Amino acid sequence: MRYSGLKVISEGLFGNRGWKPAWRDPAPKPAYDAIIIGGGGHGLATAYYLAKNHGLTNIAVLEKGYLGSGNIGRNTTIVRANYLLQGNSEFYSHSMKLWEGLSADLNFNVMHSQRGLINLFHSDGQRDAFARRGNMMISQGDDAELLDREGVRSYLPYLDFEQTRFPIYGGLLHRRGGTARHDAVAWGYARAADRRGVDLIQNCEVTGIDIAGGRVTGVQTTRGPIRAAKVGMVVAGRSGQVAAMAGLRLPIESHVLQAFVTEGLKPVIDHVISFGMGHFYISQSDKGGLVFGGDLDFYASYASRGNLPMVEHVMEAGMTLMPMIGRAKVLRSWGGIMDMTPDGSPIIDRTPVEGLFVDAGWNYGGFKAVPASGWCMAHLMATGQPHAVAARFRLDRFATGHLLDEEGTGSQHNLH
Amino acid sequence: MRIPCPLCGPRDRREFFYYGSEDYLNRPVGDDPAAWDAYLHLRDNPAGETRDLWYHEMGCASWLLVTRNTVTHAVLDARLVAAGGEGGASGGDILAKMKSGGAA
Numbered sequence: 097m098r099y100s101g102l103k104v105i106s107e108g109l110f111g112n113r114g115w116k117p118a119w120r121d122p123a124p125k126p127a128y129d130a131i132i133i134g135g136g137g138h139g140l141a142t143a144y145y146l147a148k149n150h151g152l153t154n155i156a157v158l159e160k161g162y163l164g165s166g167n168i169g170r171n172t173t174i175v176r177a178n179y180l181l182q183g184n185s186e187f188y189s190h191s192m193k194l195w196e197g198l199s200a201d202l203n204f205n206v207m208h209s210q211r212g213l214i215n216l217f218h219s220d221g222q223r224d225a226f227a228r229r230g231n232m233m234i235s236q237g238d239d240a241e242l243l244d245r246e247g248v249r250s251y252l253p254y255l256d257f258e259q260t261r262f263p264i265y266g267g268l269l270h271r272r273g274g275t276a277r278h279d280a281v282a283w284g285y286a287r288a289a290d291r292r293g294v295d296l297i298q299n300c301e302v303t304g305i306d307i308a309g310g311r312v313t314g315v316q317t318t319r320g321p322i323r324a325a326k327v328g329m330v331v332a333g334r335s336g337q338v339a340a341m342a343g344l345r346l347p348i349e350s351h352v353l354q355a356f357v358t359e360g361l362k363p364v365i366d367h368v369i370s371f372g373m374g375h376f377y378i379s380q381s382d383k384g385g386l387v388f389g390g391d392l393d394f395y396a397s398y399a400s401r402g403n404l405p406m407v408e409h410v411m412e413a414g415m416t417l418m419p420m421i422g423r424a425k426v427l428r429s430w431g432g433i434m435d436m437t438p439d440g441s442p443i444i445d446r447t448p449v450e451g452l453f454v455d456a457g458w459n460y461g462g463f464k465a466v467p468a469s470g471w472c473m474a475h476l477m478a479t480g481q482p483h484a485v486a487a488r489f490r491l492d493r494f495a496t497g498h499l500l501d502e503e504g505t506g507s508q509h510n511l512h
Numbered sequence: 513m514r515i516p517c518p519l520c521g522p523r524d525r526r527e528f529f530y531y532g533s534e535d536y537l538n539r540p541v542g543d544d545p546a547a548w549d550a551y552l553h554l555r556d557n558p559a560g561e562t563r564d565l566w567y568h569e570m571g572c573a574s575w576l577l578v579t580r581n582t583v584t585h586a587v588l589d590a591r592l593v594a595a596g597g598e599g600g601a602s603g604g605d606i607l608a609k610m611k612s613g614g615a616a
Contacts, residue, residue, distance in 0.1 A: 336557030347553035349532070350582070395530040398559040398582045403513050405526045438553050495549035509555065510532050 099203055118283060119163075119290035124297050127323035128156045130477055131315060132330055133302050133338060135159025137168035137278075138455055138462065139330035140285035140296075141470020142477070144202075147292035149471070150478035155294050156324075158317060160301035164282030167332045167462060170400075170432040172355050172387050174368055174379065175464040176213050176273035177238045180229045183488030183500050184441060185236045190485045191468030192238065192272060198467060204284030206276050207382060213273030213368040214243070214251065216417075218262040222372070226268040233270065241269040252369065254420050262373040262416070273368060275379055281466055305341040305452070312342070312451040328453045328477050333398065333433025335456035342449050346456065347438055347494045349509040351392045352431040353460050354402035356410065358424040360384030374413030378421075386424055388414060392434065392460070394510060401431045434460050440512035441500035444472050445482065445491040453477050454491065459512060516590050516603030519572045527570040534563040534577060537593070559583055565593065576603070 097103075097116050107114050130146065132139045135157045146152040159165070177192035179185040199205050217226050223242075230240035245257060248267045257264045290296055297319070304316035305327065314323035329338045333350045361384050370377040378388035390410035393402045407429065415422055437443065437457035442465065444455050455473040458465060472486035482489075488500060494507060505511040513525040533555055540547035560583055566576045575593040580586065590603035 334559075336555065337559060340556070345550070345554040345556060347555070349555050349557050350559075396533070396557065396562060396564060396582050397585065399585050403525060403585065405524075494553040495545060507552070508532070509553075510530055 118287040119296055122295045122297065124156060124158075124300060124317070124319050124322050125295065126321075127314070128295070129154040129324065130326040130328070131155065131322060131324040132157045132328045133315070134166075134330040134332065135163045135286070135296060135298065136166045136330070136332060137164070137282050137285065137466040138332070138458070138469045138473070139328075140164075140282055140289055141466050142328060142330055142455065142473040143294045143296075143470075144285045144289040144292070145471045145474035146478060147289060147294055149474060152478060153293035156322065157289070157294060157296050158300045158302055158315070158322075159296070159298050160318075162298050163286050163296060164279055167432045168282045168466070169279055170355075170430055171278055171463045172377070172379070172389050173275045173278045173381070173463060174213070174273070174377070175208065175276050176270055176368075177236075177464075178213070178215070178229065178233055178240065178268070178270045178273065179502060180232050181500055181502055184502055185232060186485045187468055187472070187489070188464065189236050189238050190471070191465055194467035194471060195276065195464075196272075198281075198284070202284040202288040204280065204287055206280045206284050208274065208276040209382070210272050210274040211367055211379075213270045213370070214248065214267040215270075215370045215372065216248065216255075216267045217265050218373045219265060223265055230268050239271050241271070243267045243269050251367065254364075255418055256416065259416055275368060275381075277382070278463060281463075285466075285470070302338065302341070305338075307342060307449055307452075310450055312449050326451050326453070326477055328455060328473060330455040330473065332456070332458060332462065333435050335435045335454070339447075339454065339456075342447065342452055344447060344449070346443075346454070347491075348435045348457055349396050350398055351394065351434050351436050352397040352399055352402050353389065353392050353434050354406055354410070354429055354431045355387065355389035356407075356426050356429045357381070357385040357387050358421075359427050361386065361424060364420075369417075371413060371417045374416055376410060376413035376417060378414065378418075385427065386421060392436075393431075397431075398433055399431065400433060402429075432460075434458070436509055436512055438494055438507040438509050438512075439499040439501040440503055440505075442469070442489050443491050444469065444476060444486045444489040446476070446480070447491065513585055513587060515566060515576065515578055515587055517568050517571055517574065517576060518590060518592050518595075518603045519574055520568065522603070523568070523571055527568060528576075529567040529569045531565040531567060534565060536565055537577075561588070566590070
């Protein structure tokens with residue numbers, strides 16, 4: 097069923113009785129050409145682009161819970177292409193271009209809103225660093241504008257510009273940055289993949305990876321064994337456990353990142369704002385809630401919840417930057433499990449096991465990467481070769497020293 | 513989250529700096545690149561019980577080997593790295609004494 101304005105009107109006139117489920121609920125077949133482990137944003141996007149770009153439709157996505165029950169539903173929905181390093185910048189630039197056509201491509205409204213992203217800076221040195229980043233973004237073909245203090249004030253008059261500790265010197269405006277509706281991204285990719293014949297199999301947990309003679313031959317699941325010559329592991333924070341089924345250790349440590357949402361308010365914050373000195377960023381959802389977060393809790397965790405010291409730190413940072421939000425009531429907070437690599441950049445690569453591929457290490461930046469990650473993982477699984485914009489996301493780059501350390505803090509798990 | 517420092521007793525998580533997995537205690541001998549890659553980067557990353565290194569930065573400045581559960585955030589034990597980890601003084605003993613009403 098194709099969605100359209102006409103369809104909405106006609107269904108509205110006749111009692112909305114004609115809507116069908118957005119995707120099938122098939123039982124697993126004994127064998128597929130390819131299997132994707134993980135029915136989150138990245139896994140569903142991989143399946144969609146395998147079908148659309150490479151004509152592979154005899155494929156299955158295996159999800160241990162329900163579709164989109166992991167980090168795709170547990171993030172702060174920010175979409176941006178403001179990376180500095182070669183290797184990252186062309187990848188996120190590619191992702192941004194896919195985002196801009198995504199609703200039309202999927203025939204599903206992912207509510208992509210290019211409301212503009214403003215990264216604030218608080219010193220002369222930080223201004224220089226942001227000017228350099230902006231120049232790199234422009235040379236990549238994306239957009240960036242350096243705002244002085246009055247420029248920031250014209251957009252964000254409600255900030256506390258005169259804080260004694262971190263007075264605001266200006267900001268880097270990325271107009272094409274913004275947000276999207278996170279669940280709709282999962283649902284849109286799921287429906288579009290299903291329409292091309294991909295089997296989306298829910299409540300199907302992978303319990304083992306079958307390997308014979310150094311080649312992957314299939315997987316064991318809670319719904320029986322399934323054979324496939326190609327298997328992609330796309331499981332976000334659980335990458336370590338799934339890779340262990342294939343006898344692999346990954347350069348990944350899972351950490352928890354907390355985020356918060358307030359009660360719904362009238363429109364007050366038009367942009368995405370980040371306050372680097374206080375580890376705080378905020379936007380307002382279409383429903384009206386202020387969505388904000390801060391830094392990692394900074395210890396290995398799978399708890400899907402954080403601890404109070406970071407809650408306190410995030411609230412303090414928010415109050416420092418914009419005291420006006422102090423009366424808003426926090427409705428809920430949550431923690432996402434981030435698969436952190438030592439340099440803070442992801443991995444899309446082959447593994448030492450023939451036919452087994454890994455898409456992992458998204459740290460705290462996985463949401464905006466969903467379209468390009470799916471695109472590049474599909475390219476890798478279909479052709480056996482890395483896609484040009486993801487060629488540096490190598491599994492062995494820590495051993496060879498070809499790091500992608502965007503923050504410049506060093507190659508160590510507890511620093512990103 | 514509170515960590516039972518064997519020297520200071522149970523202290524708030526904010527006093528400690530997390531360094532990483534206990535793998536850091538197994539420094540390779542020699543210059544085999546694969547061994548150094550494993551030591552610095554590759555991790556078991558368990559969902560469940562784990563042992564990792566914490567530095568009591570705002571306390572006694574001891575390095576601790578802390579046994580934790582990564583799923584529940586329960587802290588099960590803490591020992592001084594300097595005392596040899598396994599056989600050394602245990603913060604877990606302090607916790608047990610406190611729970612049974614004895615002096616810490």
